Amino acid sequence: MKKIRFIAFAVFLLSGMLSSCIHHGNHVNIAIIDNEDEYSLKAVFNPNKTKAIQHYLKNQLGANEGFYTTNMFDEEVSIDADNSVYVKCTRGHLKVNFDKEENSYEAYEKVKNMCADLKEIITHH
DSSP states (O other): OHHHHHHHHHHHHHHHHHHHHHTGGGOOEEEEEEOSSEEEEEEEOOGGGHHHHHHHHHHHHOOOTHHHHSSEEEEEEESSSSOEEEEEEETTEEEEEEETTTSOHHHHHHHHHHHHHHHHHHHOO
């Protein structure tokens, strides 16, 4: 009887592991750094959300068509005449880096709010 329980438990455990491997496209990982020098967001997300994220970035930053027409964007983007943010967006991956020493506090607030919105887009189904 113990052997049957062990086998049933092993099958249950194995099926759970296989299920998590099959559904890896829904894996989400978001890391935010906010210190004296920089504000950054790094995210891994469902690749199906890439277009929505690119569309949002294009609307927020007035970025070129690269945000919407390709599967990859890797560029320093001007927020205004004096401020910029680095954005790299590929299928299922996003990186935003903002240098606080080189940019204004108002630009920092805009990037921080934008990243909060991006986090919402990434984590909501």
